[in-house]
Amino acid sequence: MPEGPEVETVRRTLLPHVVGARLGRAIVSRKALRTPVTARRFAPFDGAVVIDVKRHGKLMWLVVDDERGIWVRLGMTGQLTVVPRDAQRKPHTHVRLHLVHDNNDNNELRYVDPRRFGEVVPFTSRDALDEQRAQLGPDGLSLSDDDRVVVATALRKTDRAIKEALLDQRVIAGVGNIYAAEACFVARLNPERAGSSLSTKQALALADAAAAVLATAVVHNGTSFSNYVDAMGRQGDNYAHVFVFQREGKPCRVCARPIERVVQGARSTFWCRRCQR
DNA sequence: CCACTCCTGCGT
DNA sequence: ACGCAGGAGTGG
Numbered sequence: 402m403p404e405g406p407e408v409e410t411v412r413r414t415l416l417p418h419v420v421g422a423r424l425g426r427a428i429v430s431r432k433a434l435r436t437p438v439t440a441r442r443f444a445p446f447d448g449a450v451v452i453d454v455k456r457h458g459k460l461m462w463l464v465v466d467d468e469r470g471i472w473v474r475l476g477m478t479g480q481l482t483v484v485p486r487d488a489q490r491k492p493h494t495h496v497r498l499h500l501v502h503d504n505n506d507n508n509e510l511r512y513v514d515p516r517r518f519g520e521v522v523p524f525t526s527r528d529a530l531d532e533q534r535a536q537l538g539p540d541g542l543s544l545s546d547d548d549r550v551v552v553a554t555a556l557r558k559t560d561r562a563i564k565e566a567l568l569d570q571r572v573i574a575g576v577g578n579i580y581a582a583e584a585c586f587v588a589r590l591n592p593e594r595a596g597s598s599l600s601t602k603q604a605l606a607l608a609d610a611a612a613a614v615l616a617t618a619v620v621h622n623g624t625s626f627s628n629y630v631d632a633m634g635r636q637g638d639n640y641a642h643v644f645v646f647q648r649e650g651k652p653c654r655v656c657a658r659p660i661e662r663v664v665q666g667a668r669s670t671f672w673c674r675r676c677q678r
Numbered sequence: 679c680c681a682c683t684c685c686t687g688c689g690t
Numbered sequence: 691a692c693g694c695a696g697g698a699g700t701g702g
Contacts, residue, residue: 476697517685627687666679
């Protein structure tokens with residue numbers, strides 16, 4: 402489900418409920434996530450206080466101290482929500498973590514993931530987290546002036562189609578299938594163009610377009626078309642604002658020509674033949 | 679590079 | 691029954 406904006410929305414909505422909370426017992430009902438998880442691995446966190454929630458691309462982590470925390474990747478269908486402890490469990494609830502606040506000990510953090518492409522990973526060394534982050538390029542939701550040049554340079558260095566290059570988390574972290582297509586539209590570039598065919602100016606424009614579509618999506622609390630929800634279980638409304646994603650046959654919002662669908666790397670890309678060159 | 683894999687659910 | 695799905699890794 403979730404790309405950078407959805408993960409960021411989960412992070413923000415999670416923050417007030419977990420920062421300052423003490424973690425209690427972990428209950429793991431299904432260990433076969435992308436990385437197998439056991440209740441035993443949560444043992445070092447029993448009684449620990451969460452001090453922050455951070456994010457880089459689609460990777461999010463609860464911070465306990467300089468060395469320890471719990472990272473979460475939502476995969477395609479992961480949901481991380483805070484619910485009353487006595488709330489009915491949805492199907493595919495794999496991990497539950499008790500949250501003990503000074504004045505409210507009735508909530509728990511739940512990880513739900515039907516397809517189990519995601520993971521919840523307790524870590525006890527900063528190196529383990531840094532190793533994960535080392536696989537990621539600059540975070541698309543916090544691109545500095547230097548970062549946008551780094552992204553543009555990476556785009557120009559590959560012969561792959563620009564839309565596929567945008568999906569590569571080493572190029573820019575947090576862009577997924579929705580926003581890769583949206584970024585190509587905003588930059589007015591044909592998604593099948595080779596990265597190496599872009600001028601420096603076009604590559605920078607594409608990096609900026611990616612940053613812009615991600616930022617706009619955060620304003621709308623993410624894109625929900627099937628099962629993405631924030632930490633409170635609420636859907637996002639960015640789906641109403643997309644230019645091309647899943648709009649095959651519908652009129653381009655700029656020129657009214659029907660949006661087309663092509664398959665790139667076994668994934669759908671939506672685009673406007675007139676607006677994008 | 680590409681095809682294929684993990685897994686479940688939904689719409690046609 | 692089949693194709694498709696917002697992610698990401700592997701092996702050829």
